[in-house]
Amino acid sequence: MKIVCSLFLIITCFSFSQNKQLLFGFTEIPQSSLVNPAIKLHNEWFVGVPLLSHIHAQAGSSGANVYDVFSDDNQSFTNKLRSAVYSMSENDFFSLNQQVELFAGGFSYGDSFVKTDYISFGLYQETDAIFYFPRDYAILAFEGNQTNIGRSFDLGHLNVKGEVISVLHVGYAKQINKMFSVGIRGKIYSSVLNFNSINNRGSFITSNGQNNFLRHDFNLDLEFQTSGLASLTNDDNSDVNNDFKTIGKRILFGGNLGLGFDIGLSYKLTDQWQLDASLLDVGFIRHSKDIENYKLEGEYTFEGINPIFPEAGEEQTAEEYWDEISDQFEDLFNVDSTNTTKYTTLRPVKLNAALSYSFGQKMDKECNCLSEESEYQNALGMQLFAIKRPKGPQIALTAAYYRRLIKGLRVKTSWTADSYSLTNLGIGAVANIGNVNLYFLADNLLKYGNLAKAQSVSLQLGLNYTVKRNEN
Amino acid sequence: MLKCLLKYWLFFGASCLLIISCVSDVNFEQAETLELTPIMESSLIFFERPAYSFLDEDGVETQTSQDTVRVELFSDDFFEDHLIKAEFLFEGINTIKRAYEAKIDFIDDEDVLHHTFTLNIPESVDNSEVLNEETVIFEGSTLDALLMSTQMVLTLTLFNSNDGTVIDENTPGNLRFRSKGTFYLNIEPF
Numbered sequence A: 001m002k003i004v005c006s007l008f009l010i011i012t013c014f015s016f017s018q019n020k021q022l023l024f025g026f027t028e029i030p031q032s033s034l035v036n037p038a039i040k041l042h043n044e045w046f047v048g049v050p051l052l053s054h055i056h057a058q059a060g061s062s063g064a065n066v067y068d069v070f071s072d073d074n075q076s077f078t079n080k081l082r083s084a085v086y087s088m089s090e091n092d093f094f095s096l097n098q099q100v101e102l103f104a105g106g107f108s109y110g111d112s113f114v115k116t117d118y119i120s121f122g123l124y125q126e127t128d129a130i131f132y133f134p135r136d137y138a139i140l141a142f143e144g145n146q147t148n149i150g151r152s153f154d155l156g157h158l159n160v161k162g163e164v165i166s167v168l169h170v171g172y173a174k175q176i177n178k179m180f181s182v183g184i185r186g187k188i189y190s191s192v193l194n195f196n197s198i199n200n201r202g203s204f205i206t207s208n209g210q211n212n213f214l215r216h217d218f219n220l221d222l223e224f225q226t227s228g229l230a231s232l233t234n235d236d237n238s239d240v241n242n243d244f245k246t247i248g249k250r251i252l253f254g255g256n257l258g259l260g261f262d263i264g265l266s267y268k269l270t271d272q273w274q275l276d277a278s279l280l281d282v283g284f285i286r287h288s289k290d291i292e293n294y295k296l297e298g299e300y301t302f303e304g305i306n307p308i309f310p311e312a313g314e315e316q317t318a319e320e321y322w323d324e325i326s327d328q329f330e331d332l333f334n335v336d337s338t339n340t341t342k343y344t345t346l347r348p349v350k351l352n353a354a355l356s357y358s359f360g361q362k363m364d365k366e367c368n369c370l371s372e373e374s375e376y377q378n379a380l381g382m383q384l385f386a387i388k389r390p391k392g393p394q395i396a397l398t399a400a401y402y403r404r405l406i407k408g409l410r411v412k413t414s415w416t417a418d419s420y421s422l423t424n425l426g427i428g429a430v431a432n433i434g435n436v437n438l439y440f441l442a443d444n445l446l447k448y449g450n451l452a453k454a455q456s457v458s459l460q461l462g463l464n465y466t467v468k469r470n471e472n
Numbered sequence B: 001m002l003k004c005l006l007k008y009w010l011f012f013g014a015s016c017l018l019i020i021s022c023v024s025d026v027n028f029e030q031a032e033t034l035e036l037t038p039i040m041e042s043s044l045i046f047f048e049r050p051a052y053s054f055l056d057e058d059g060v061e062t063q064t065s066q067d068t069v070r071v072e073l074f075s076d077d078f079f080e081d082h083l084i085k086a087e088f089l090f091e092g093i094n095t096i097k098r099a100y101e102a103k104i105d106f107i108d109d110e111d112v113l114h115h116t117f118t119l120n121i122p123e124s125v126d127n128s129e130v131l132n133e134e135t136v137i138f139e140g141s142t143l144d145a146l147l148m149s150t151q152m153v154l155t156l157t158l159f160n161s162n163d164g165t166v167i168d169e170n171t172p173g174n175l176r177f178r179s180k181g182t183f184y185l186n187i188e189p190f
Helices: A002-012 A030-034 A066-070 A077-087 A135-143 A230-234 A240-254 A318-333 B002-020 B028-033 B077-082 B141-148
Strands: A043-048 A055-061 A093-109 A117-132 A152-154 A160-175 A180-197 A201-208 A214-227 A256-268 A273-287 A291-302 A343-346 A350-361 A376-389 A392-406 A409-417 A424-433 A436-442 A456-468 B039-043 B047-050 B064-070 B083-094 B100-107 B113-121 B130-138 B151-158 B174-185
Touching: A030 A043, A030 A093, A030 A117, A030 A180, A030 A456, A066 A077, A066 B028, A077 A135, A077 B028, A093 A160, A135 A152, A160 A240, A160 A256, A180 A240, A180 A273, A180 A343, A214 B039, A230 A240, A291 A318, A318 B064, A350 A392, A424 A456, B077 B083, B083 B100, B083 B113, B083 B141, B113 B130, B113 B141, B130 B141
Parallel strands: none
Antiparallel strands: A043 A093, A043 A456, A055 A093, A055 A456, A093 A117, A117 A160, A152 A201, A160 A180, A180 A214, A180 A256, A201 A214, A214 A291, A256 A273, A273 A343, A273 A350, A350 A376, A376 A392, A392 A409, A409 A424, A424 A436, A436 A456, B039 B174, B047 B174, B064 B151, B083 B130, B083 B174, B100 B113, B100 B151
């Protein structure tokens, strides 16, 4: 009960997506180089405060929200869940993303007076999961097959994948000229655990039979791949500390390894117009250790049991006949868990692109004129985010406004339309207090009165120690 | 000083956002009241026997024939926990000029009889289809009887004809038997 309940909570409450629309292009935050390796960071060098430099959690459901199902309104829970089930399609999803940076740092360098190169690096842990709503399974559980004669229940609706990984990365950003910067970040992934069931097919149909009232057709082709789970769940010891030790080792590259990269560019079209784009997590993880796969495969048609009546002189005895049917059913529903075939997973590739327009230079108080080095105080931007998911890409569009409020304090607000909601308002602020760089970004502000009513929630915060550039 | 205050105020505001944000008016405990009530239907027994199949090796009419079908499904824990009612529909379609009785005994592994049911299938005077169907409802004590059963014994009895004719190899017609079960479940997963 507890496990199922927690799982449900995790899936419905803390479901996450990966859009970091507030962080993208927010160059005062060192971690913005994680969403575009090309950006020019404003510091000479920085170190992230270990475990606190970047904490990210984002939650959302494209279908029903927590309040729809769990509101404390004395209505029947079963009815509320049923309404939620019928309101969602098999393309609705709950997804989950969480990141914690274990350490991070970066420094600028270059031959010329203006340092044009920047190296950044770090290690972060990430959890990413997506769970598509298995609609036909849910309807079968609610209704059964009696009212669904002739309907094909699509067993392919089971579509879920998830992983816990650590990522060690080094990025290199180069400013080619005043207008154009490029960047690349190499990544080594270490998978702590992975599960994956995204290519399921099959159906279950009850139709009117020829020899009997009903005919049941089973067509199963289901597979669930796991790595890193078997050793955690099968071990005899119940000591959780041992499991934590194992997980710790895997975070430090004892897991299944993979490689990947991010690329990005930043291009100033004019003095005021700027284009930023990045492609993140183009990479794979090869799962070869601690594999346990489950497979359910077979076809069977059942119209009932046809008694032999041994008196009628049939050769097969009734018992043999029964054994045959029984074997066929057992074969059909026998989950093969002996399969330890290695497999490869691709990381969810993410695309970010933004076009922004800066305006409003600050007047110099002393001369009542624009100083030469005066930077624009505002920027308006349109951003596009896309992530590759098992059933196709998910896209989000954001309009953002950036403002330098006072020296050392910048804010960015955003309005995002995505699979979760069309009216997601977000706000973020970064403050540089001395050498301390502190930031806070939050999504879906309209729902903060009651998070349960939100389709998605996201939060990022972090603390860095930065040293400013001396370029002027 | 003012700027510094503003800075801190904003971050204070942001932190407040975190604190005031709440999940209210929700109750996760209610998941325990979840009740799924699917109705599952499954084919049970069927057969089709031509008239001549009621002859023994010597060509003599057999009055009774019997077969046993194992149905361990009924005694399965899942059914025991979640089955609240079952309905079995039996149907006989006869085109033979003889009346039949199909008796179904529900017995356990020790051959103890828990329930019995008989379906009469009238004769077909002119070899046209004669149909009889009946529904058996298992509820309360009869449901308990069903859940204790592991086998269904099907006994077919051929009644004597009114005019004294017996079945031979050329007797036309056949006897069809169909059945299905409707299972009313109540599942409280939590």
